[in-house]
Each structure stands twice: as C-alpha cells, then as structure tokens.
Amino acid sequence: MKKSERMNQMLRFINQKQQFTLQDLMQEFQISKRTALRDIASLEELGAPIYVEYGRYGGYRLLQQMQLPPISFNTGELHALYFAMQALRSFSSLPFQVSFRTIHEKFMSALSDKQRQDIENIQHRVYFQHTEQIRDSAHLEFLLMAAVQNIVIQITYANQRRSSDQRSSSANTNIRTIQPIALYARKGYWYCQAYDLHKQAYRVFRCDRIISAETTEIEPLTHVKELYSQDAQSLWKPSEQAIPFKCLIDEAGMELFQQEHFPSMQIIEQMGHMYLVGSYEPHELDFIVRYLAGYGNSIKITEPVILKKALRQYYLDLLDHV
Template sequence: MRANRLVSLVLLLRQRGRLSAATLARELEVSTRTVLRDVEALSAAGVPVYAERGRHGGFALLPDFRTDLTGLNHDEALALLVAGSQRGAQVFGLGSALASAMLKVVDALPESYRDTAAGVAERLLVDPGTDLLSRRLVTEEVPDTVVTEVRRAVLAGHRLRIHYAAVDQAPKWRTVDPVGLVTVRDQGYLLATRSGEDRTYRLSRVLAAEELDEPAQRPDRVDLDRAWRERSTRFRTGGDQVAVLVRVDPARREDLVSTALSVRAEEADPDGWLRLDVTFQDSRHAEWALWQLATSAEALTPQWLRDSLRDRAAAIATRYGASST
C-alpha cells in the first residue's frame, strides 16, 4: 500500500508541479505527517523531490525527472475496466485504485499529448454529486472490508460467506456461489446462486463477508447482462405486486412510468389525460409513486390506495391549516 502511495505522490508532482503538503494529503487521503514521511523516504531513495519555502511553497521535483513508474497493479487495471462509470468503481470499492491508475495512464502518455489530455479532462464531468436542483445524489455506503472480500470471491471463483440483512428479517450467515457484481443507479448487487437457486443480494445489506478457499459452483463463462435482465424480469413478475389503474396528465406520464414495474395497458381519455394499468412492487411503492405526482395523477383502483392517499392529504391539510407558532 505504501509503495503505491509513493508512486502516486511522485506522479502527482510530475503532472501538477509544486503542491503543498495539505494538497498532497488530500489527494492521497492521508495525513500531512504521512506526506512528510513519504517525502523523506523518496529523498532517501534518490528521488529528487525538494521543498520550496514561503506562502506559495510546497514540494516539487527537479525538472525533467522521469522514471518508470507507470506499471498498473491488478486493482488499478480492474478499475480502468469499470471506469465507464466512476461511480461504479466507487460502488465496487475501486475508487482509490481508479485514481491511482489514471495518474499512471496520464504519465505514460507522450509528452506532446500530456498537457492536452489534462486540459480536456478539466472540461468533462461525468455523474457529478448533485443535480441541477442541488439535490445530493446518494450512493449507498458499503464498507471497504465487505466489498473487497465480495469482489475477491467473485473474481477468484471462490465460495463466499455473507452476513446478510434481508428486509424485515434478522441478519444471518449464508454461503453462496458468487456469479458477478452489478451496479444500477449507484446501488451495488451481488448475483449468486445458493443451493443451485439464483439469488440477488444488495451490497449495502451485506454486513460482513468472508471469501472461502473452496471453488464456487458456477459456469466458467457468464453473460452478466443477460443474467441481470432475467432476474429483473422475475422480480417484476413475482412477489406481492400491486396493480393500479391510474389517470395521469400526459406531461407527467414518464414520471409515472419510470417508477412503475410495468405498464400492462394504456389508453387516452376524452379529456386528453391518459389511463394506464400499471404494477408496483408492493403497497408502499404504489402509495409513494402516486403521492409524488400530487394532482397530476389519480388512482382509480384499488380503493384502499385511494383511501390511503386521501387520508395522507387530509393529514397534511390539517397540519398546515393550523397557525404556526
């Protein structure tokens, strides 16, 4: 770990010039004291890093210094393979490896391309942390120790023990045969089999994980995209799903459809609104989805959903009907 950090420190100085100890500490996710120790170690190893004093001082390398530091380790190469989505790298616990790998890739570019690449990178931003309404995009937190064990078992083809907290159940240990990892909208999932049956586990609900020595019982090859589609289809067509007949303003149709599991039928009403027969995962999902649409939609059936939405609206009206104190 320290060797990779020393390499990253040198590459940061090569690509960005003079940097303060505080900046290096932030980039490397360590303390300033660790940065100072690392600089001393580099100097002792013959790397020409020197300190510049003063208000705008910091650490820098002698001009034209170059050494062969661009070899990628296993996790860095893997991070580049999932770098199509930087958030995917974060979900799979490869965020720091991705940052380190990108430093090495930039350093490996011919000098004539390096400055251009840095300038281009400054003008491209993928998946920022907030949207235009300043709403923070929340990524589920999964401990590094958990995601690392899960990832190792998946890639090595070993069986895996997980301490899993299913919805409305007490956590318990399970031994599974991992198939692959999937990230959807910043949520990570483990696709696995258990006693020969397909299982899908949400990574944020894995409390602990342990890679076992025994090989996983799984095919040598897998079409992960197809496997995910098949499991998604089974999820949408099973369980305690709720069918709802809804009238919706055409301007909000996509908002409704994007939250529903499926649209079973659709037709236009004489007043221009649309009438859709949609399904939701369960009663809570149905109530939540219709509540988001406010007066732009009306649930026609089932009656219990109409009653629930009416009662919620009445409670809100009562709360705001009273004078504030």
C-alpha cells in the same frame, strides 16, 4: 480505421485465435476479401509466422505466438477512456479496492504533453454530475468473484440500515445462503443480484448491509446461470400475494419513468391513454407509495383503492410536518 491501426489490431486478433480464415478477418474488421488478402501479405512482411492450410476446412494458422508491441490508443479512444473513468469518482467502494485517484494519476502520467493538454481542456468544457456513494460496501470483490466463479456463499445480512450501536447486535440480522449473479451500482448504493437458496427465489441485496460473507461447500445451481441469460425482467416474477396497480400517467410522468423504474413495472397504452402498471408485494406498500409520490401530479392511481388511500394519507402526513 487507418491501415497501421488495423494492422496492430489484426496482430492481436490472430495472436489470440491462432487459427483463422479470410471470413474471420472480413467480419471482424469490416473489410473486403481483397483488403483481407493484402493485409495478410502485410502481416507476413512484418514477420508474422503465418502459413496457409489448404482444403475444404483450410485457412490460416499462426506457427507460434508473437511478441506484440505495446498497446497504443488513438485520440478518440483516449478521450473515451477518460470519460469512462469519471464514473469511478462517485465510489469509495469498488471491486478490487481500486481508487479513482490512483487510476487517474497513472492515466495522466502515461499521456504525451499534447494528449495531457487535450484532456485538461476537456475538464474545463465538460461537467460530470455524480451521485455520491452513500455507504461503503466491504465485500464487493468477494461478491463479484463469487458471481464470476459461480460459487454459493453464506452472508450475514442486516435487514435495516444499522446505526453505530447496532453493529455488534444480531437482533436485526439474518443468515442467508445465496448464489451471487451480478453486481450493479444505482443511486449511491451497490446491489448484488443473487439466487436465495432458502427462499428458492431471486433477490437483490444491498451490499453495504452485508456484514460478513464466506464460501460454502454447497454445489451451485446450474439453472441460475441459464435463467440469468434470459431477459432479466423475467427473473423477479411477482408472488401469488402480489397486488397489481394501475395509474394514468402523462408525458412528464413517462419521462420520470424512464429515469427510474423497476422490473415489475411497465408503461402500456389503452384506449388512447397511457398507464403505468405493475405490482407490489403486501410488505412493499410503504415503498410503492413513496415511489409513486415522486411522480407528483403526473400520475393518477386508478386501482387498487388501498393504494389510493395510502398515497392520500402519505400526502396528509407530509402536510402535518409543514
């Protein structure tokens, strides 16, 4: 990192901390003690109001917050920002109702002619293939802020995808009281990870199926956040009714597994062979059959028998439609 760039970042760092030590600077910017001392002297020459506190717990203190210069980005950072923005192309629904076009126009207008030319050259050299968003989600900002602020909310949830004539009907919906944890996007859909207070279990909700959402006066559960800080895979444990399965899997199948799998699944090695193992709930039989069918001949189900029969029937039904 160039010294001028490091000085800029260091100004922002100490302006935020107000009180710091040489060790803080050495660790944050990966520099030596001698370099840190020289940088402090340079900051003082730039007018930073820094004074020394002596003693065992001494260090440096900023007398007052400074007016910082505008943020500037180097070429590599600009290119990284442009690549990151491409992820927004696929989503018509985004938290805070931000559109890719608006961000892209502002980004490009802020560049110099040379920087804009570099970005345009990148556009002709790199192709971004996206999974387009399939359905809009109207409550993303509300769900995100509920997760951030640790608020319990009540939602009206459609169990299945609604057709146009079902939108006004409550026959296929139910009321759920949940504590949102996080949002994520996958294969064209937004999902909300949450704790269902009625079922007392962690659940994932399709955001486009949330018809309405409103706050409640219910106190949030403190253990939800604590559990989420642990391994996410441990949150969604199988129920007592869950059915374990095991499939022999080849190398091509393991590559498919890396592209898409679920917390209840893993790859293990036994006696020199690789297996896809996991579990599914009884009502998820059709789902797990369709998922395993995507592996083609890269897997062979070894157990349970009911899953083998269901997958065989799935293939037979496909042949009937040929």
